[in-house]
Amino acid sequence: MATGGRTVLVTGAGRGIGRAEALHLAAAGMNVVVNDPGVQTDGSGGDARVAAAVVEEIRAAGGAAVADTGSVADWADARAMVERAVDAFGDLHAVVNNAAIEANRGVERLTEAEFDDVVAVKLKGTAAVTHWAAAHWRDRHAAGDRTDRAVVNTASGSGLLNPLPGQSNYAAANAGVAAMTIVHALELGRRGVRVNCVSPSMVRTRLTRAVPGVDGDPAAVAPLVAYLVGDGCPLTGQVLSVRGTTVTVNHGWAAGARIATADRWTEPELATALPDLPMPDPFAALASALGGALGEAGRARLEAMIAAGLDA
Numbered sequence: 001m002a003t004g005g006r007t008v009l010v011t012g013a014g015r016g017i018g019r020a021e022a023l024h025l026a027a028a029g030m031n032v033v034v035n036d037p038g039v040q041t042d043g044s045g046g047d048a049r050v051a052a053a054v055v056e057e058i059r060a061a062g063g064a065a066v067a068d069t070g071s072v073a074d075w076a077d078a079r080a081m082v083e084r085a086v087d088a089f090g091d092l093h094a095v096v097n098n099a100a101i102e103a104n105r106g107v108e109r110l111t112e113a114e115f116d117d118v119v120a121v122k123l124k125g126t127a128a129v130t131h132w133a134a135a136h137w138r139d140r141h142a143a144g145d146r147t148d149r150a151v152v153n154t155a156s157g158s159g160l161l162n163p164l165p166g167q168s169n170y171a172a173a174n175a176g177v178a179a180m181t182i183v184h185a186l187e188l189g190r191r192g193v194r195v196n197c198v199s200p201s202m203v204r205t206r207l208t209r210a211v212p213g214v215d216g217d218p219a220a221v222a223p224l225v226a227y228l229v230g231d232g233c234p235l236t237g238q239v240l241s242v243r244g245t246t247v248t249v250n251h252g253w254a255a256g257a258r259i260a261t262a263d264r265w266t267e268p269e270l271a272t273a274l275p276d277l278p279m280p281d282p283f284a285a286l287a288s289a290l291g292g293a294l295g296e297a298g299r300a301r302l303e304a305m306i307a308a309g310l311d312a
């Protein structure tokens with residue numbers, strides 16, 4: 001699978017899982033926009049050195065990267081991130097929506113700001129960056145460009161398989177991201193854009209420092225993300241849970257088939273093992289929900305209906 005030369009925007013790439021993804025993608029030959037305002041876990045403050053340090057690390061290893069310190073929760077900042085990628089590297093091929101904050105509190109004491117801030121970064125931020133990337137890709141597609149494009153969203157076990165007490169804002173935002181993944185996959189497929197979602201669990205970062213027993217390596221998620229953003233990956237509309245070296249296909253909120261490896265996945269191994277797993281087909285699910293098994297002709301009709309609705 002070809003990876004070199006593609007440009008990827010990774011949000012929240014200054015620390016934790018996003019940082020590991022940025023380093024991995026750069027080492028695979030991709031140009032990386034390292035977005036991170038360097039905020040505290042609750043979204044307060046900010047430090048431009050956080051993104052700059054990852055850019056320095058990538059460049060020192062011979063890779064190509066630029067920093068961006070905008071907030072994904074800000075619609076205009078999200079536009080500027082996409083423009084930064086195009087200005088720096090000539091195009092944008094993929095977005096990894098990874099940024100998140102937390103404000104854990106039981107619903108009885110949860111404040112309006114705590115709810116809004118968490119949802120703004122995780123849920124609105126995912127929509128904002130994908131919106132501006134999709135607008136760029138729509139223009140490229142209209143100009144005849146058929147390059148493979150990809151979005152990888154980030155959900156959480158808290159939100160899908162194991163919603164946690166004290167995280168109604170975070171869990172709801174993450175469940176929303178998984179739902180939005182399917183919607184965006186159905187919408188953007190006609191532009192050659194694949195949209196998938198990874199859902200990490202139990203990874204040791206500053207978000208999980210206080211949770212006993214969480215010892216997962218932040219770098220474990222990166223090979224799967226690299227596979228999903230790579231040119232030639234066939235997957236779209238999938239939510240894949242990652243825990244250590246086990247990757248599980250989600251069917252809505254239910255866990256489906258899984259693959260596991262002893263050490264760390266490589267992209268070629270994932271490319272061989274993952275597409276063989278039974279995966280939900282979002283188009284088929286929609287067709288059957290809309291009135292029965294329509295078959296291939298029905299699928300084409302459904303795609304045309306969706307396109308007409310989106311263009312209206």
Ligand SMILES: NC(=O)c1ccc[n+]([C@@H]2O[C@H](COP(=O)([O-])OP(=O)(O)OC[C@H]3O[C@@H](n4cnc5c(N)ncnc54)[C@H](O)[C@@H]3O)[C@@H](O)[C@H]2O)c1
Pocket residue numbers: 011012013014015016017018035036037038039040041043050070071072073097098099100101121125154155156157158199200201202203204205206207208
């Ligand atoms: N750590 C885990 O076990 C775990 C489990 C499930 C899901 N996740 C998800 O993985 C992703 C990364 O989490 P992490 O554990 O690496 O956390 P982290 O706090 O280490 O990293 C998140 C980064 O996002 C940045 N960020 C915050 N607000 C931002 C904004 N408005 N715009 C851009 N960047 C912003 C932060 O500055 C930070 O550097 C998150 O989406 C999280 O929900 C993590």
